[in-house]
Amino acid sequence: MNPVNYLYLAALLFTIGAIGVLIRRNAIIVFMCIELMLNACNLTFVAFSRMHGNLDGQIIAFFTMVVAAAEVVVGLAIIVSLFRTRHSASVDDASLMKL
Amino acid sequence: MSSLVSAPAVHSLWTTAADPISKINAPKIEYGQLSPTLIVIGAAVLGVLVEAFVPRKSRYYVQAFLAVVALAAAFAAVVGLAAGGYGTTKAHIAAMGAIAVDGPALFLQGTILLAGLVSIFMFAERRLDPEAHGNRVDSFAAQASAVPGGDTEKAAIKAGFTTTEVFPLALFAIGGMLVFPSANDLLTLFIALEVFSLPLYLLCALARRKRLMSQEAAVKYFLLGAFASAFTLFGIALLYGYAGSVSYATIASVVDGSITNVDPALADTMGNDALLLIGMALVGMGLLFKVGAVPFHMWTPDVYQGAPTPVTGFMAAGTKVAAFGALLRLLYVVVPGMRWDWRPVMWAVAIVTMLGGAVVAITQTDIKRLLAYSSIAHAGFILAGVIAMTPDGVSSVLFYLVAYSFVTIGAFAVVTLVRDAGGEATHLSKWAGLGRRSPLVAAVFAVFLLAFAGIPLTSGFAGKFAVFKAAAAGGAGPLVVVGVVSSAVAAFFYIRVIVLMFFSEPKADGPTVAVPSPLTMTTIAVGVAVTVVLGLAPQYFLNLASQAGVFVR
Numbered sequence: 048m049n050p051v052n053y054l055y056l057a058a059l060l061f062t063i064g065a066i067g068v069l070i071r072r073n074a075i076i077v078f079m080c081i082e083l084m085l086n087a088c089n090l091t092f093v094a095f096s097r098m099h100g101n102l103d104g105q106i107i108a109f110f111t112m113v114v115a116a117a118e119v120v121v122g123l124a125i126i127v128s129l130f131r132t133r134h135s136a137s138v139d140d141a142s143l144m145k146l
Numbered sequence: 147m148s149s150l151v152s153a154p155a156v157h158s159l160w161t162t163a164a165d166p167i168s169k170i171n172a173p174k175i176e177y178g179q180l181s182p183t184l185i186v187i188g189a190a191v192l193g194v195l196v197e198a199f200v201p202r203k204s205r206y207y208v209q210a211f212l213a214v215v216a217l218a219a220a221f222a223a224v225v226g227l228a229a230g231g232y233g234t235t236k237a238h239i240a241a242m243g244a245i246a247v248d249g250p251a252l253f254l255q256g257t258i259l260l261a262g263l264v265s266i267f268m269f270a271e272r273r274l275d276p277e278a279h280g281n282r283v284d285s286f287a288a289q290a291s292a293v294p295g296g297d298t299e300k301a302a303i304k305a306g307f308t309t310t311e312v313f314p315l316a317l318f319a320i321g322g323m324l325v326f327p328s329a330n331d332l333l334t335l336f337i338a339l340e341v342f343s344l345p346l347y348l349l350c351a352l353a354r355r356k357r358l359m360s361q362e363a364a365v366k367y368f369l370l371g372a373f374a375s376a377f378t379l380f381g382i383a384l385l386y387g388y389a390g391s392v393s394y395a396t397i398a399s400v401v402d403g404s405i406t407n408v409d410p411a412l413a414d415t416m417g418n419d420a421l422l423l424i425g426m427a428l429v430g431m432g433l434l435f436k437v438g439a440v441p442f443h444m445w446t447p448d449v450y451q452g453a454p455t456p457v458t459g460f461m462a463a464g465t466k467v468a469a470f471g472a473l474l475r476l477l478y479v480v481v482p483g484m485r486w487d488w489r490p491v492m493w494a495v496a497i498v499t500m501l502g503g504a505v506v507a508i509t510q511t512d513i514k515r516l517l518a519y520s521s522i523a524h525a526g527f528i529l530a531g532v533i534a535m536t537p538d539g540v541s542s543v544l545f546y547l548v549a550y551s552f553v554t555i556g557a558f559a560v561v562t563l564v565r566d567a568g569g570e571a572t573h574l575s576k577w578a579g580l581g582r583r584s585p586l587v588a589a590v591f592a593v594f595l596l597a598f599a600g601i602p603l604t605s606g607f608a609g610k611f612a613v614f615k616a617a618a619a620g621g622a623g624p625l626v627v628v629g630v631v632s633s634a635v636a637a638f639f640y641i642r643v644i645v646l647m648f649f650s651e652p653k654a655d656g657p658t659v660a661v662p663s664p665l666t667m668t669t670i671a672v673g674v675a676v677t678v679v680l681g682l683a684p685q686y687f688l689n690l691a692s693q694a695g696v697f698v699r
Contacts, residue, residue: 054387061380068373077369084376091383099390100411104383107333107392111379114340118372121344125351125368129361131293138369141362144448 053094061087074126074136078119085115176240179227179247182220182255187321189216193314202307209313210270216317217266220324221259228252228694237698243393244334246475249694251328253544254471258464261551262320264672265460267665268559269312274660275354275569281306285454285562286352294357309352315345316460323464327471330479332382332392332429335472339378339432342468343371346461353454355569363452370445374435381428388421394480395699402483426481426488433476436469437525440499447510450518455570458514459558462521463551470528470547474540477532479697485535492533496625500526500632508639513561513572516639517554520598523636524550530629531613534620541695542612545688549597549605549680556673557594559666563587564657571657577643579652584659588647590674597677599640600633605680612688 060083067080089108096104130136177184189212196208227247230236237248245251272282286309292299322342329335351364386392389400390412399405400416408416415421435442450458481488503523510516528550531543564571564580564587571577581588597606610633614626680687 057383061376064376065373068369074365074369078372081369081372081376084373085379088376088379088383091380092386095383095387095390095415098387098411098415099409101390103390103392104386107382107386110333110337114337117340117344121347122368122372125347125361125364128291128351129365132358132361138365141365143359143362144451 050094050097053090053097057087057090057094060084060090072137072139074129074138077138078122078126082115082119085111085118173242175242176247179232179240180245181223182227182259183245183321183324185216185220185223186259186317186324189213190314190317190321193317197311197314205310206270206272206308209310210266213266213269213313213317214263217259217263217320221256221263224252224256224259228256233694234696237696239330239395239698243395244329244331245325246328246330246698248328248698249696250471250474250540250544253691253694254327254467254547255324257467257544257548257551258320258323261463261467261555262316262323262460264552264555264669265456265463266313266316267669268456268459268555268562269316271456271562271662271666273663274562274565274666278303279306281308283354284308285354285456286312287354287357290352312349312352315349318342319345319349319460320464323468326468327475329472329475330394332385332394332397335476336375336379336382338468338472339375339436342465343375343436346457346465347371349457349461350449350453352457353452356452359452360454361452363449367445367449367453371435374432374442377428378432381425381430381432384421384425385429387415388418388425389416394475398480398483398699401481422484423487426484427491429476430473430488430491433469433473434495436465437473437528438466438522439495439525439529440502440522441495443499443502443522443525446522447515447518450521451512451514451572455514455558455562459555462517462554462558466521466525466528467547467551470532470543474532474543475697478535478540479699482535489533489535492529493622493625496526496529496533497628498526499523499529500629501635502526504632504635507636510639511574513574513577513643514558516574516643517557517561520636520640521554523632524598526632527610527613527629530617530622530625533622533625534616536616536620537692537695538612538616539620540697541688541692542609542616544691544694545680545684546609546613548687548691549609549676552673552676553594553597553606556670556677557591557598559669559673560587560591560594562666563660563662565660566655566657574643574646576653576657578646578650579656580659581648583652583656587659590670592644592647593674593677595640595644597681599637601637603678603681605677605684608680608684608688612684 064080064083068077071077089111092104092108200208232247233249233252240247272284275283288307289302292302319342322338325338329338347364347368350367351361353360389397438446503519507516507519528543528546531539597604600606600610614629618626
């Protein structure tokens with residue numbers, strides 16, 4: 048199969064993730080959409096790596112996974128602490144500082 | 147794009163990629179030249195161990211001492227490298243092409259380390275909040291995981307817990323900031339971006355007072371920051387697809403067409419300008435988010451307001467310095483060949499950033515939000531220097547970043563002093579008559595505001611003059627006109643705060659000014675000293691910046 052198709056798939060996944068971040072209201076779901084975007088990036092790297100015949104893209108995909116894992120640790124800690132205080136993970140409720 | 151590579155070509159690549167690798171050369175790492183970063187990251191790792199093994203009572207002292215020593219040692223290492231000529235004649239690319247050791251990198255690393263050092267003093271301040279159960283407390287939550295106002299938190303306060311983890315977190319952030327402006331490939335850029343962002347997200351959530359706002363700020367900063375870095379990563383993926391490499395030098399040679407012996411597998415994507423343009427736009431977007439330029443500035447006011455004030459000062463200075471360093475390197479080293487494409491876009495961003503920041507700041511009623519919008523306007527001024535595309539442009543931006551970071555940290559340090567029963571009194575109405583009640587603090591704050599406004603004899607004026615001069619010489623005259631107009635708009639609200647402090651009657655229930663320990667006093671004194679020295683005698687530092695203004699390629 049032509050690897051270019053994987054690029055289209057990755058772009059589609061990235062778009063779904065970005066739209067999810069913009070329209071969903073639960074911080075956890077928003078966060079999952081961001082993870083989807085990172086995974087779409089990984090797919091792009093691997094597809095390009097395959098097309099170019101060099102391994103850089105595949106190595107970068109590993110780095111991205113580690114970064115995503117670190118981001119999950121930090122993100123969940125922040126979201127859980129917000130949830131424990133407010134009993135809600137809705138990003139709409141977090142509006143103390145709105146003018 | 148569907149015909150990038152034909153099916154038989156792909157089939158042949160399958161076998162090429164699967165060839166066994168005969169020998170892997172050990173990478174050559176120049177540890178000495180990377181020592182500033184290594185010292186800071188090493189101290190951060192040591193700080194994590196201190197959290198695990200040192201008794202709770204002495205942790206604060208050990209952590210603060212470790213952080214200060216590490217930052218001072220790293221600064222000494224930067225000075226040593228610069229004195230050894232690595233900023234000028236011996237500038238080169240270290241760590242197998244990942245890190246550039248050159249003038250702008252060392253200059254910005256020095257700036258970040260000094261700014262980090264005076265911020266750490268603010269982090270360590272323990273005399274502003276009233277003592278809780280006989281224990282001195284700092285600006286950070288007793289226990290971050292405890293629900294604010296809950297029983298766990300009360301027990302934690304009573305037991306005298308403090309979040310000493312802030313010191314290693316700050317060191318990790320500084321470590322990332324040191325790598326960010328010196329990154330010489332896109333992967334290093336991305337990793338550095340995350341290394342300095344993640345600790346900052348956590349630090350934002352740790353305020354002792356007003357923790358709801360602090361947690362809200364952290365969630366907003368985290369979600370928007372992660373969203374922006376996902377876009378950056380996708381941009382990096384597209385640039386990798388375009389050039390077949392993430393190294394700045396390779397991408398630059400593909401962009402300007404000077405690359406020799408093109409790999410046949412890459413010939414198709416290298417001709418695909420859509421990959422290059424979209425990739426650059428996305429990476430640029432991620433960096434503009436970090437500097438807080440206008441279409442991507444939404445997080446700035448909320449995060450600046452909600453974060454603990456020492457963290458706000460640290461973040462405002464450090465993030466801006468690091469992100470502008472990375473932006474400069476990207477635009478000057480990677481894509482000078484397509485400047486006719488990116489310059490109009492950056493023009494537009496600079497104009498809306500300068501005007502947007504200055505105009506919206508007028509309506510603010512909270513001093514931290516006001517400083518946040520002022521930082522947005524300043525990002526616009528710095529962008530004007532970035533657009534110049536001349537050596538003067540680089541050196542003026544470097545100078546401006548030094549001037550701006552110390553003014554900002556000093557201003558936020560003063561904000562920590564003005565307090566009432568609820569903690570810091572950040573609403574502007576409470577600052578009325580501060581000059582009658584505590585003339586010294588008000589006068590110091592006035593110096594910082596005048597520097598923000600760019601009044602002569604302050605560092606702000608010297609910086610703005612250098613940036614606008616470089617922009618005008620670089621053919622961005624209209625941008626300078628917009629810059630001067632928005633400086634005038636911005637001067638209005640800075641002066642308004644000064645008038646409020648000195649020429650209105652103090653309220654009966656107004657805030658008091660806490661007397662800080664020598665730590666915060668040092669921060670403020672350094673801020674004032676840098677502001678005045680850079681304002682009165684900028685020439686030495688301008689020369690230093692122009693010596694350091696050449697990127698290694």
